[in-house]
Amino acid sequence: MTAELTAPPRDIALGLRNLTTEFRTHDGPLRAVNQVTLDVYRGRALAIIGESGSGKSALLRSVLGLLPRSAKITGNVFLDGRDLLAVRRKEREAVRGSRIGMIFQDPLTALDPVFTIGRQLTETLRRHHRLREPAARSRALELLEAVRIPAPEHRFNAYPFELSGGMRQRVVIAMALAGEPEILLADEPTTALDATVQARVMALIASIQQERTMAMVIVTHDLAAASQVADDIAVMYAGRVIEQGPVADVIGSPAHPYTRGLLGANVQAGQTRPPAIIPGAPPNLARLPPGCSFAPRCAESKPACWTNGFPTARARSRTHWAACLNVPGPGGTR
């Protein structure tokens, strides 16, 4: 299932083809990531939206190879023409931090509690660049300034527990940038932060991405943040990408019923009626229904949705597609 995007060719920083990640469970094999095909373009940000269990976090970890050995990963992850899944482990690991940087969700647990943040920064710098301690220190201070931490010299010798959540997350961002990667992966970077701090950290990430023209994949379930930060959106459900397109198109005219449900469930400030929920619950990934995984919860499902295997991608426009039998293409069906 490959959607042929006939968009004007841009540089593809990261190309995922039929990426599948399978775990063995008591209930049988479980595909946390199921035949995902995505392109991440240089200098553009892709937001991946989905519920918990949709596979979005597993997707990021599959790209960097951070999953346990029991996870079976198949497909291709193209970085600069090289398939990361086909090279040796050492080459794959060399990519971490230097070509692809990652920001994690919970700053409280992402940092090692018994090392100062200065140390955690300089060790990353020295891993990726040949630097002596004084040079590493001044670079670390520059990074702390870049993520807008006040009084960086003072904070350099601080331990993680001495910093607030927002500041810790800024340190995590600084660490991800230390190796000067061209691609940034962010796994719900603001979800664990206070509401007041979320917007500022998100804005920081956006500005850094644009200043350094990095390609970014940001996983989030905050649609508002996604629409501000991202250029493109991919919607995931039950391990698959079910819709993808530019931000304005996906949010303005969502093609997939699930996406419409997500947008409808979004609570607006000042709204008085209860939020519109999507009935039912996400499926057990080890026991998926035949046909479309969303069919059991879909108000628009037809009998065909249950039978013909998972729907193939249908183009809504040149850059916008959805995997749904109900999508009319620009020139009719199929």
Next chain:
Amino acid sequence: MTRFIAGRLLAAVPLLVGISLVIFVLMQVLPGNEVASILPPGAGPEETAALRHSLGLDQSLPLRFWTWLTNLFTGNLGYSAVQQRTVSSLIAAAWLNTAILALCTAAFGILSGVALGVTAAYHRGKWIDRLLSGVSLTGLSVPSFWLAIVLLGIFGATLRLLPTQGTGLGDGAGSFILHLIMPMVAGGLVTQGLTAKVARAAMIEALDAEYVETLRAKGLRVPRILWHAFKNSLNPVLATSGLQLGYLLGGQVLIETIFSWPGMGKLVYAAIGARDLQTVQGAMLVIAATFVVLNLVVDIVQAAVNPVLRGSHG
């Protein structure tokens, strides 16, 4: 950090005073007549009373405690009528011998235990983990005195490879090392087993922590990541090590007796048998004080390693 240390030092003083009181009271409760073992048999009541007076035994209990306590501050631990020497001179030599054996045994046990535990944790679940865990469990379960006798029998008596008694300190480093091997191994296997257990569990927990994922994502290599995890696992390891060292510094009666190692264990054991209460009292206090100081040092090292433990900070 200095405030932390000062606070701990201050707290140690009342602790030691309390311990002295307990020891003193326990000594008074011991059955047996202190004076009878010193006097020749057949001594009359006058000699008994005279000796009791000269030893200060006819004073009231609180007064005797107070005298003893204040004497401690001048380094006077009493006089052993049995051995005809000051208690402090007896203890000084014995303590040094015990300390040497204890430090070497602890170093052997702790270092090998940590190596076993960390390796087992890194290869958790595989055969090497099972092997190493089995080895440390065996060392933990085997009675040290039995092992001491067996080693003595094989290497000392039968094969005549190693010396069977004394410290060998007077004959140079080589002789000392030969004398050290058997008591060190016999006494250290328990420490090794305990430390390995704790190190393995702590290391596994550290390796499962979320920051390990960040470390991998940063591109750090495996040795560096292991160092991070190890530093996080040190807390329980340091605590157990401190306890083990404290126990060893108290003098291992069995090991010291079997190998004729002239340390605190042997001293106290002999003194109890001879009803040399002054020596027993002084020795027990020294052992207790060593333990308190050691715990203090362990606390300080733990706080140095793990900043979260330092108390009020930013």
